[in-house]
Amino acid sequence: GIDGDTFKHEYLMDKYGIQINKTTRNTVLFMTNIGTTRSSVAYLIEILVKIAHELEEKAEDMSPLEKRLHTQRVKELTFENPPLPDFSRFHDAFRPNRDSDTRDGDLRRAFFMSYKDENCEYIKLNGLRRVIANGREVVSAMFVIPYPPGFPVLVPGQVISEEIMAFMQALDTREIHGYRPELGFRVFTEKALLATAG
Secondary structure, rough: OOHHHHHHOOOOOHHHHOOOEEEEEOOOEEEOOOOOHHHHHHOOOOOOOOHHHHHHHHHHOOOOOHHHHHHHHHHHHHHOOOOOOOOOEEEEOOOOOOOOOOOOOOOHHHHHHHHHHHEEEEEEEHHHHHHHOOOOOOOEEOOEOOOOOOOOOEEEOOOOHHHHHHHHHHHHOEEEEEEOOOOOOOOOOHHHHHHHHO
């Protein structure tokens, strides 16, 4: 019932000084190389066995209610992953052929347009729904890449959909490249989109 990020930080790194390469909701990746010593591997195995025994003892001491909660958490981590969102579409400002039935667009143009700070602003996730409900098409100015899964859920020039917002809210990971929780999503201003589309 422990997610990979919690296991990495609270168990392995903080308690035992073991560095982890990557985690997902329900996996931990350990990497060794030619320089890894036999004693390092033995220490890792010793600690993993120790943690397993501690978790088993903790599970044995759980009340029936705690066991149900624990079972539910295990189910959430193993079977109830948030569904990956489909690509929404590029905003018309980045679509060379706006009459086309495809969703393709000019990623390069959007990417370089985002380098000018005056073209961009930040909107927090909780304010995004309100802005979209008021009729604005909000367009990402950044690649937004959560780990896991490790591929972009948003690219520059892409319209942020309800499905993408739901996915971002359901994530339980600290590592999201291109997203700053204290600021929000970096998006294009309406003025910049109008100037580009015109």
